[in-house]
Amino acid sequence: MVPILVFDIETIPDAEGLRRLHGHPESVSDAAVVELARQARRESHGNDFLPHYLQRVVAISCVLRSDAGFKVWSLGEPDEPEASLIQRFFDGVERYTPQLVSWNGGGFDLPVLHYRSLRHGLTAPRYWDLGDDDREFKWNNYISRYHLRHIDLMDLLALYQSRAYAPLDDLAKLCGFPGKLGMDGSKVWEAWQQGRIAEIRDYCETDVVNTYLVFQRFQQMRGVLSRDACQQEMALVREHLQRLPGEQWQAYLSAWQEGA
Helix, strand or coil: CCCEEEEEEEEEECHHHHHHHHCCCCCCCHHHHHHHHHHHHHHHHCCCCCCHHHEEEEEEEEEEEECCEEEEEECCCCCCCHHHHHHHHHHHHHHHCCEEEECCHHHHHHHHHHHHHHHHCCCCCCCCCCCCCCCHHHHCCCCCCCCCCEEEHHHHHCCCCHHHCCCHHHHHHHCCCCCCCCCCHHHHHHHHHCCCHHHHHHHHHHHHHHHHHHHHHHHHHCCCCCHHHHHHHHHHHHHHHHCCCCHHHHHHHHHCCCCC
């Protein structure tokens, strides 16, 4: 089978980048630098979410489904530098040439990874291949919005209409899956400041499992999987999660409705 790599990232405001762009002295704390940028953003855009290129990646979590089975994990170590985390992700694409699956990956995760890779001088030749080295990639690559080598489920299910976008948490719960448990993206900066990186990684991992489960329903809907095959895949995921340590997986399994 073609390996399937579901991914999700968690980010915080890039205090170092803001300091560089706006000339804040070292005596100004990271929290103060970020708050100044958020205030300016609220005044100019009506919300305080900083643009993609000023998002620093602090976690990348993945589900890999391949002939070897099912695996969910976060890349690298909790204190690993951003550049190393991102390079690990693209090295995985280089190694497996997987089908990438995301929820809003085309709108957020991948643009962030592009900008941060550019900043750190990283390389990702397989990911950026548009057919120059492999002709198959001319008509099916990771970059084109309408190709399936990367499926942004949120974008595709909405038929590329932003007014039809659905939150992953809501759709997962409507399908009987657990959805988000105790944290969401708006709480990551606060958790990071408090040193709760393990919680951020746990949250990111549950999100990629949610995405994988919704993807299996999508595969059933489009006829790639039969109903029985989809249920077998759900059973495989349940069995794998039952073997994992961590309270988040116990809570996740408890919130997963029977038969979903």
